[in-house]
Amino acid sequence: MTASTSAPTPMSAHAPRYRTEVALARRAFKQVWISATLWALLFGVTIAASALNYTSTFPDRATRLKLAATTGRDRGMAMLLGPVSAIDTVGGYTVYKCFVFLTAIGAVWGLLIATRLLRGEEDAGRWQLVLAGGTRAGRATVATLTALFAGVGVVFVGTTAITLLAGRNPDVGFGAGPTLLYGLSLMIAPTVFVAVGALTSQLGRTRRVATGLGMAVFGITSMLRMIADSGESTKWLLWTTPFGWTERMRPFGANDPRPLLLALAVVAVVLIGATRLASTRDAGAGVVATSDVSRLRPFGLASPVRLAARLDASVLSTWCVGAIAAGFAFGVVANVASGVVSSSVSDTLRRFGVHGGSFVLRYFGIAFLLVATVVALLPVSEIAAAADDESTGRLVHVLAQPVRRTAMLGGRVALAAVAIVTTGLVTGVAAWLGAKTQGVDPGLGRMAGAGLNTVPTALVVLGIGVLVLAIAPRAATGTVYGVVIASLVIDLLTTLVSGTSWLDRVSLFHYMALAPSEHTDARTVVLTLTAAVLLCVLALTFFQRRDLDTA
Template sequence: MTATWSLLRLVLRRDRLLMPLWIVCLAVAPIGYLSSIEAAYPDAASRQRFYDLNVTSATFVVRNGPLYGSSVGNLLAWQCGFIPVVVGLIALLTVVRHTRTEEEAGRRELTGATVVGRHAGLAAAVIAACGACLGYGLVVGLGVAAQGVPAAGAFALGLGFSLVGWVFTGVGAVAAQLTWGASGARGIGIGGLVLAFLLRAAGDSSGSAGWLSWLSPIGWAHRMRPFAGEQWWVLALALACTGLLVALAVALSARRDLGAALLPARLGRATAKASLRSPLALAWRLQRGTLLVWTVCLALIGLLMGGVAQNVAEMMRDNKAVADVLARMGGGGGVMDAYLAGTMTLFGLAAAGYAVQATLKLRAEETAGRAEPVLATAVGRIGWALAHLAFAVLGSAVVLAVTGWATGLAYGSGASLVPAALAQLPAVWVLAGLAAALIGFLPRFAAAAWGLLGAFLLLSLVGSALQWNEAVLGISPFAHLPRLPGGTFTVAPVVWLVVIASVAGIGGLAALRRRDMPVG
């Protein structure tokens, strides 16, 4: 464990922008939810109606978890039901980034050549991730309690988010010991996260199999019961599980060589297939898994969102405040159009996440040293970059089309929502273009593309609900899209967004062609 604190300072220095950014941006969500709930359901009667409509809805329970009561705090805790999944994802990605990714890039070997203990790097990554999750939980607790709800419930809500992050910190630490590459470790960790969500959903939606929720750390966050008789002992369960997982990761790390893995690597072909003899084919080989995961996950969410549409219409019919919030997010027609258009905005933001990840694959290949051997051949920089950008542009169209179709299928309107989903593409392409510009002009800050997406997410969701100034909301490209279904399609803003995306992307490619490569 020698030099653990030095490596911890290094981790915090490297994440000095990213870590505070996700903590603050994600903390704004529950605080904003509370304000919107108080505005939409100002009295006990309206909140009780909300409770009566949703407490028995299996689809709503699958998506957000159990609803324990009709108080403002109960509605807030239920509305935040998906946040633990996001916190768990961030925690495991953080650990993998500072462990397996460091080994894969060769940096762990350099630091290990100094006076550094064998397990110091793992310990530093775990401490940083757990500390960030704890900090996030406390920020949420303080922010929510400051708005007048019971402090015990507010901190139970925040620490429920933290405990999911702690457990998946341990999951990420174990996954980092098992595979040869960071992508494999991320795949194992995300697979565990999906399994935890499914166990929680199955347990909460089935009275006879409620015990399944206790097998999931996401279920533990709900079993903290914020604002409904807090069960603080659940934190001890999460801490014990985290400790066991970290101890397992340490034991596994001691059994393998640096840079090696416990699971055997699959041997590749002696010669490449003919289908891998072009930059586009190589990009397909590298990007296809990411495209498949995003498409399947968003399609499943689309089925959930389409399935609850009728319940939402019932809630909005007698509650003008809720209808107004969804109308500001999107939709120019009736209550169903407002809900579906708001849903399409959410899917557009999610598809932008895929586009950013697909574009940043360029930077990942560069920093890992895999781009140089490719560019040492007859492949040019522009052709190599365009092959990956093709997936950011066309792949996001595939993601949105499939998601729109799945939402329409669950809603009962077939493929009628596909055009509404595809209407989000110009804003998605703006994010891809900005990510390409960062890679070209400021490669060391390419990850700031995620910060831009977080800012647009904040403006589109929280800003719209809280009725921020139109000039501020207009910073987000999603604010200028036609609000479909129900709205009027306008060509001019779509053209302007495509032009902005094209200019940013072309500028990034021009800068990439002229700058040194790689840039560490």
């Protein structure tokens, strides 16, 4: 036996300062860099495709002036798809085309990564483990935020680099300065919503609540931007929303950097607040107090499916309310859209594949494509909850009881399906109501039908999600997001870039009629529903046979 004569000095005595924070930041960056790189590619390619497409579609000054003369009057489309400014230039057109799509995706991505790496880590108990090391909550929050902003930096660098490359094309001719400013303007949304996510992660006690609060901010600020773009008298509202700040910068036009400073100031204030809250509150707790004591409420305790309904009701309702609000807003805007119809708008609608019916109906055809995206994302909450139940071990408590696997999962699928059908139907009615308040009546039955038209596609998404859940539960949530977002991106890209219509077949939305403008093809609906049912049956079969994740 060898006796030790002198004990080694504890490692911590030699540890460099901020080693824990550096390690934490590195780990956080590892969790975001892949998605940041993918978004950078998507942003860059979307911008490049839009710019190149413009130069080929509108090759000379005359066609561009004609486009500007007609598009400028369509306030309804400006509310929907973003501001119309300097559209007679490649830059102005590109900014217009990409505005809503890129800012919305950037904002949601920023919010989700922030709540995942801050509140999500705390939810899982890993944050407490970190705080037991050589750091404090405030410093750990700053370290994580540094990594998150590094992720935003990756998106900025990638987007700007690809835009610069596209700008080298003589027909495009983007200058370095305006391109840089454009890249920065697109980073406002993800930066602000990383900060919003950091703040809501301090407020809410769970990741779900934190994300929900952040999504509420997203909804309100998006709505503010739409109202701001609805008329001159409301234009000042652009200063109250990050989407307005992006809009006001007008890259490739006015090139105004002032909103950027405002954005930075707001982000700094929000981050200081978030960090202070992180430093002062208890680990594991949220600033928004929730009672830990409650009397027994028997609702939802009779079976696993009823329990799922009880636990998921708030999230499903939020999705449903969001879809209804969107439907209503689109309905209200229909009044503006029913005004003078320009050739550019007709061209835009044609590119989306909307051909039939009046302009209002064609407008709703596009609007319901966006509603369909929201409805198709609705299964995410149910799939995520089911995957979470399994990864945390709660599912074992259920399946160790006399419960059949197929009944349990089938029940959850039915629950999601009911939520999808209800949301689709009610959103259609809400859109009709919105239009009706503005004196436009597209017909209740027709609009309810348009809402229901979004259901089969969403059910296919549900089927895909459940199938992945049945095979690889940890990949299920990401797959659902991926399928829906990829479908939307493909749908939008194929409208922007000539010669890519073949790609459209990959998008799930390709198989959805743009109702109420287009008539729903019964055969396609039946085939879509059959595919959804088959996917679900396949999922139940796989789930019945596989090992549970009991690790």
